[in-house]
Amino acid sequence: MLAACLLLCAGILYYAWLSFFNRDAGLVRYPLAAAVILVLSVLVVVGLGFIGMVISLLTFRPLRLFDNMVNITVSLLYPVVLWFGQRLRIAQDKIQSSFVEVNNQLVRARRQGRSIPPHRLLVLLPHCLQDSECPRRITVDAGNCVRCGCCPVGDLLALGERMGVHLRIASGGTLAREVVKSLRPEAIVAVACERDLTSGILDCNKLPVLGVTNYRPHGPCHNTRIELAAVEKAIKFFV
Ligand code: SF4
Ligand code: SF4
Secondary structure (H helix, E strand, O other), rough: OOHHHHHHHHHHHHEEEEHHOOHHHHHHHHHHHHHHHHHHHHHHHHHHHHHHHHHHHHHOOOOHHHHHHHHHHHHHHHHHHHHHHOOOOHHHHHHHHHHHHHHHHHHHHHHOOOOOHHHHHHEEEEHHHOOOOOOOOOOOOOOHHOOOOOOOHHHHHHHHHHHHEEEEEEOOHHHHHHHHHHHHHOEEEEEEEHHHHHHHHHHHHOOOOOEEEEEEEOOOOOOOOOOOHHHHHHHHHHH
């Protein structure tokens, strides 16, 4: 992120220097200068957000003043970071996993010492946790699961009941967004792969989301697994 910030600043300043001091630029130089100042102002906000994020991660303290700036920074710089990663041949999964980890640490720093009633927490599970041979339509109603023990869904449902939280199984981002819209939770524990977690966290922007990554021993989107203790720990953190 820091590299992305510095590169963008350097590029804009270089462009400004070329256009503003170019003798042939004429009157065009003034709107150009205004545009450059505007973009630089956004970059200052992004820079402050970056500093706020690093301080928060290092000290494990919430910095409320910087919260909005951190959110803007993460949303704006994430695509640039992905682009950088591709150029440096860093696997996308690795960057997304790092993104989820940074997000989780920021959420823990911001929410420490604050709890919410269990019914205000939503646990979102992906449909790929279900055994691929299972005929039960659990995305329509999780109650259709008979908890046979062939996949982690039964244990997760039992955990949700024990903790008194809302638990839903979504077959995609659209359904997940609908559930969030209808239940209006105060916080979310989301289980998914790195890619889905990243887009979900970016979607929810202002809602605190703790992400738990699934395992994919049989490849993506098929009979995935989850560490039950990690989900329980994330639920306990909020409630
Ligand atoms: S626990 Fe059994 S019934 Fe429930 S979703 Fe998994 S395979 Fe289907
Ligand atoms: S592996 Fe990821 S993309 Fe595939 S279904 Fe599971 S959560 Fe969704």
